[in-house]
Amino acid sequence: MKDKRVYNNIIEAIGNTPLIKLNKIAEDIPAEVWAKVEYFNPGHSVKDRMALKMVEDAEKEGKLKPGGTIIECTSGNTGMGLAIVAAVKGYKLICTLSDKQSKEKIDILKAMGAEVRVCPTEVAPDHPESYYSVASRLSKEIENSFYPYQYDNMSNTKAHYETTGPEIWEQTNGEITHFIVGVGTGGTISGVAKYLKEKNPDIKIWGVDAYGSVFKKYHETGEFDENEIYSYITEGIGEDILPKNVNFDLIDHFEKVTDKDGALVAREMARKEGLFLGYSCGSTFQGLRQLKDELKPTDKVVALFHDHGSRYVGKVYNDEWMKEQGFLD
Numbered sequence: 001m002k003d004k005r006v007y008n009n010i011i012e013a014i015g016n017t018p019l020i021k022l023n024k025i026a027e028d029i030p031a032e033v034w035a036k037v038e039y040f041n042p043g044h045s046v047k048d049r050m051a052l053k054m055v056e057d058a059e060k061e062g063k064l065k066p067g068g069t070i071i072e073c074t075s076g077n078t079g080m081g082l083a084i085v086a087a088v089k090g091y092k093l094i095c096t097l098s099d100k101q102s103k104e105k106i107d108i109l110k111a112m113g114a115e116v117r118v119c120p121t122e123v124a125p126d127h128p129e130s131y132y133s134v135a136s137r138l139s140k141e142i143e144n145s146f147y148p149y150q151y152d153n154m155s156n157t158k159a160h161y162e163t164t165g166p167e168i169w170e171q172t173n174g175e176i177t178h179f180i181v182g183v184g185t186g187g188t189i190s191g192v193a194k195y196l197k198e199k200n201p202d203i204k205i206w207g208v209d210a211y212g213s214v215f216k217k218y219h220e221t222g223e224f225d226e227n228e229i230y231s232y233i234t235e236g237i238g239e240d241i242l243p244k245n246v247n248f249d250l251i252d253h254f255e256k257v258t259d260k261d262g263a264l265v266a267r268e269m270a271r272k273e274g275l276f277l278g279y280s281c282g283s284t285f286q287g288l289r290q291l292k293d294e295l296k297p298t299d300k301v302v303a304l305f306h307d308h309g310s311r312y313v314g315k316v317y318n319d320e321w322m323k324e325q326g327f328l329d
C-alpha cells in the first residue's frame with residue numbers, strides 16, 4: 001500500500017522524498033536546479049536511509065542479534081536514523097557525538113531513547129577521547145553490541161545506490177546532467193554517483209567540502225595533507241580522515257565553501273524558497289553558486305539537501321549566534 005502512504009511501521013516511510021524546483025534563489029544560475037529534499041524522511045535527514053541499510057545488513061550477516069546494542073559515532077543525523085530503526089526493531093542505542101554538534105541534535109537523540117556520550121572535537125581521530133575511539137571502546141566492552149562505523153561500512157553507499165540514486169534518475173526522467181551534494185562519510189555522493197554514472201557516464205558529480213577538511217586536496221593531488229586539517233563549524237561535511245565510503249574516482253570535482261557562506265545561504269533558502277534546511281544544505285547551494293559558470297541553460301542540476309533547519313535554530317537561524325561568529329553585522 002506504499003502508493004497510498006499507508007505503512008506498517010515508521011521504517012517503511014523512509015525514502016521516496018520529493019524533488020522540488022528551486023526558483024528565486026536559482027535565478028542567477030544558468031541551468032534548471034532541483035532540490036532533493038531529504039528532510040521529508042521520518043528522522044528529518046537523508047541518513048535514515050543508510051541507518052536502516054546498515055542495521056538490516058548486519059542482521060542478515062549475524063552481526064546484530066535480538067536485544068543487541070547499536071553503538072555509533074555520529075554527527076547526529078545517523079544517530080536519529082538509528083534511533084528510529086532501533087525503536088522499531090527493539091535494539092538499544094548508544095551514540096558518541098563530538099561537542100561541536102548542535103544541542104538540538106543531542107536533545108533529539110535523548111528524546112528518542114538513545115544514550116549520548118559527548119566527546120571533545122579538538123582531538124585527533126586516534127586519541128582515546130575522540131568520538132571514534134569512544135564508540136570503538138564501548139563496542140568492545142559491551143556484550144552483544146554492533147558498531148556500524150558508518151565511515152567504512154559499505155552498506156552506507158549501498159543504501160544510496162539502491163534508493164536515492166534510482167529516485168533521482170526517475171524523478172528527472174533521466175535528464176539530470178549534474179549532481180551536487182555535501183560530503184561527510186561519502187555514502188550519499190558515492191552511492192548516487194555510482195547509480196547515475198551507470199545510467200549515463202556523462203553526468204557530472206560535484207562534492208561540497210569544508211575548509212578544514214582533507215577531501216579536496218586529496219582528490220586533486222592524492223596527498224593526505226595534515227595541514228588541511230583545522231577546526232570549522234559547518235556540521236556534517238568534510239573530514240579529517242578518508243572514509244572508505246568516499247569513492248574519489250566517481251567524483252568529478254570538490255568545491256570548498258566557507259562556514260560563513262554556508263550559514264548565510266541556508267538562511268536565504270528559508271526566506272526565498274520556504275525551505276527550512278540544515279547548515280550543510282546552505283554550503284551545498286553555495287558550492288553550486290561558485291560553480292555556476294560551468295553550467296548552461298539546457299543543464300538539469302540536482303542538489304541534495306541533507307537535513308532540516310530545526311536542528312540549527314540555536315545556531316544558523318539565531319541572529320546572536322551568527323553575530324558571535326562574525327557572520328552578521
Ligand code: PMP
Nearest residue numbers: 183184185186187188236280306
Ligand atoms: N550534511 C549533514 C547535515 C550530515 O549529517 C551529513 C552526514 N555526515 C552529510 C551532510 C554528509 O553526508 P554523507 O555522510 O553521506 O557524505
